[in-house]
Amino acid sequence: MxxxxxxxxxxxxxxxxxxxxxxxxxxxxxxxxQPSPKPQDSVIEINQRTVPVNGRDRFPPPKDIIELVLARLEAGRVLVNPNPKDDDSFEKGRQMYERHCQLCHGEQGRGDGPVGKKFVPQPMELNLDYVQLQPDGQLFYTISHGSIAMPYYRQAMSTEDRWHLVNYIKNEFGET
Ligand code: HEC
Structure with a gap:
C-alpha cells in the first residue's frame, strides 16, 4: 500500500x-x-391561562371503540352536571332533542325515528334502564362524542345545552 x-x-x-x-x-x-422556528411552526407563546376549545369537556375525542367505552365510563364518574333539573332546563333540553335526536331515537325515545329505522343496530331505546341508570356525565359524553354508529354533537350544541339535554332525557323518558 x-x-x-x-x-x-x-x-x-x-x-x-x-x-x-x-x-x-x-x-x-x-x-x-439549527434550532430555529421552521416554516409553519407556531412561534406564538401559549398563554398559561389559555383553555383549549374542548377544555370544558375535559375529554378529547376517542381514538377507537375501546377508548370510547372507557372514557364514557370515566366521564360518568368524574363529570358533574352543572345545570339544575328544573322546568327551564327540561324545556331547553326538549328543543335540543327535537332538533338533533328525535329523527333517530323517535318522539317517545323508543329508537324508532324515521332515520333510525334504517340503522343497524337500531338507535338505543332511551327509556331502558341501561340508559336511565347511567350517570349524567356518561350520557353527556355520548352526546358530545357520539357512539359506535351515532354521530357526535360537541360542535353542534353548546356544553350547556348538552347538559340540558341530559336532564331532558332522564326527566322525559325515565321514571323520575
Ligand atoms: C343518525 C341517528 C342518530 C342520531 C341523530 C342520534 N343517535 Fe343516539 N344512537 C344511534 C344509534 C344507532 C345508537 C346505537 C348504536 C351506537 O351505540 O352507536 C345510539 C345510541 C345512543 C345512546 C346509547 C349509548 C350507549 O351508552 O351505548 C344514547 C344515550 C343516545 N344514542 C343518545 C342520543 C342523543 C341524546 C341524541 C341527540 C343528540 C342522539 N342519540 C342522536 C343513532 C343516533
Missing amino acids: KSSQLRDLACVICLLAIPGAGLTLPWDKDMQD
Whole structure:
C-alpha cells in the first residue's frame, strides 16, 4: 500500500471512530437544521391561562371503540352536571332533542325515528334502564362524542345545552 493510500485509510478510520462525525454531512443543511422556528411552526407563546376549545369537556375525542367505552365510563364518574333539573332546563333540553335526536331515537325515545329505522343496530331505546341508570356525565359524553354508529354533537350544541339535554332525557323518558 502506498503512503497516500495509508493516509486516506487512516482518515476514514478516524472519521468512523468519531461518533456522529459522518452524520454531520451534508454540511449544506446545517443552516436548516439549527434550532430555529421552521416554516409553519407556531412561534406564538401559549398563554398559561389559555383553555383549549374542548377544555370544558375535559375529554378529547376517542381514538377507537375501546377508548370510547372507557372514557364514557370515566366521564360518568368524574363529570358533574352543572345545570339544575328544573322546568327551564327540561324545556331547553326538549328543543335540543327535537332538533338533533328525535329523527333517530323517535318522539317517545323508543329508537324508532324515521332515520333510525334504517340503522343497524337500531338507535338505543332511551327509556331502558341501561340508559336511565347511567350517570349524567356518561350520557353527556355520548352526546358530545357520539357512539359506535351515532354521530357526535360537541360542535353542534353548546356544553350547556348538552347538559340540558341530559336532564331532558332522564326527566322525559325515565321514571323520575
Ligand atoms: C343518525 C341517528 C342518530 C342520531 C341523530 C342520534 N343517535 Fe343516539 N344512537 C344511534 C344509534 C344507532 C345508537 C346505537 C348504536 C351506537 O351505540 O352507536 C345510539 C345510541 C345512543 C345512546 C346509547 C349509548 C350507549 O351508552 O351505548 C344514547 C344515550 C343516545 N344514542 C343518545 C342520543 C342523543 C341524546 C341524541 C341527540 C343528540 C342522539 N342519540 C342522536 C343513532 C343516533
